[in-house]
Amino acid sequence: MIKNNILVLFLGILAGFLLIIILLGNGLLFSKLTNSFIDKWSAKLEGKENSRFAKISSNFKLSFESQVESDIFDAQQSGMEISPSFATEGKSSLLVEFPPNAEYPGISFDLFGKNCLDWKDMKEFSFDVFNSIDSPATLIVQIRSGEKYPKKQFKKEFVLPALKTATIIISRNNLEKELDLSKISHLTIFMNNLQTTFRLYFDNMKVVSNNK
Numbered sequence: 240m241i242k243n244n245i246l247v248l249f250l251g252i253l254a255g256f257l258l259i260i261i262l263l264g265n266g267l268l269f270s271k272l273t274n275s276f277i278d279k280w281s282a283k284l285e286g287k288e289n290s291r292f293a294k295i296s297s298n299f300k301l302s303f304e305s306q307v308e309s310d311i312f313d314a315q316q317s318g319m320e321i322s323p324s325f326a327t328e329g330k331s332s333l334l335v336e337f338p339p340n341a342e343y344p345g346i347s348f349d350l351f352g353k354n355c356l357d358w359k360d361m362k363e364f365s366f367d368v369f370n371s372i373d374s375p376a377t378l379i380v381q382i383r384s385g386e387k388y389p390k391k392q393f394k395k396e397f398v399l400p401a402l403k404t405a406t407i408i409i410s411r412n413n414l415e416k417e418l419d420l421s422k423i424s425h426l427t428i429f430m431n432n433l434q435t436t437f438r439l440y441f442d443n444m445k446v447v448s449n450n451k
Contacts, residue, residue: 292354299356299364299446302328309333311348315429316341325369327404328443332369337430337437345379345429352386355422358414358446365408366444370399372437376430380409383425384418390425393417399439411449 291311301308309321318336326332337344350356358364370376376399383390393414399405414420430437 291348292350292356299358299444301333301366301444302326303331303333303442303444304329305331312346313348315343315345315347315427317344317346319346322440325371325404325440326442327367327369332440332442335428335439335441337433337439339433339435341433343429343431344433345427347427347429348425350424355384355386355424357421358423359420360448360450361411361414361420362447362449363408363410364414364446365406367404367406367442368399369404369440369442370401370437371440372435373401374435375399375401376437376439378407378439379427379429379431380407381425381427381429382409382414382418382423384420384422385424386422391418 301311303309303321303326306321309319312319312333314335317338318334320334321331322334323331324334333346335346364382368378378397378399379394380397381392381394383392385391393409395409395413397405397407411420428441
């Protein structure tokens with residue numbers, strides 16, 4: 240009887256030991272599979288970002304003559320389309336509709352890791368914008384740098400006159416105080432606390448180099 244109990248105890252310990260080994264093995268396998276999935280998904284995302292920015296990564300200049308140039312931006316609580324109206328460079332502009340009561344409507348892009356843009360030779364970042372509404376508009380430009388969050392941030396408000404084209408210029412001196420210019424990874428152009436719909440036309444968006 241005692242021998243049988245010892246045998247049962249031994250078999251129980253052995254079974255528990257084997258179960259622990261199996262669970263650990265499955266955990267390692269699961270971890271490897273998870274990491275592999277994440278790596279592959281990240282690679283796909285990086286490939287997508289590279290394809291979106293391939294044409295402008297070395298020379299950030301957008302005249303919005305085709306859908307390709309607008310595709311680098313994601314619409315955030317806003318409408319966005321290529322328009323033949325109010326162009327200042329070429330024949331087209333980017334029309335963005337900012338609806339009332341939306342949370343920070345605008346356009347943006349967000350990059351990570353090796354996809355960051357290199358603006359270290361910049362002199363200034365600028366763009367033209369036409370305000371088609373018979374009321375001044377307050378536009379907010381937010382630029383961030385860094386390969387991952389938390390990112391360094393620059394943010395500034397600009398008042399646009401009614402029914403006129405304004406040129407927004409952000410100089411190197413403004414940006415280099417706050418950002419790592421070699422790792423520009425985020426741009427958002429947005430509005431806030433709107434009581435009516437604003438339609439703004441963007442064009443001639445570019446980074447001017449010190450070498451020019």
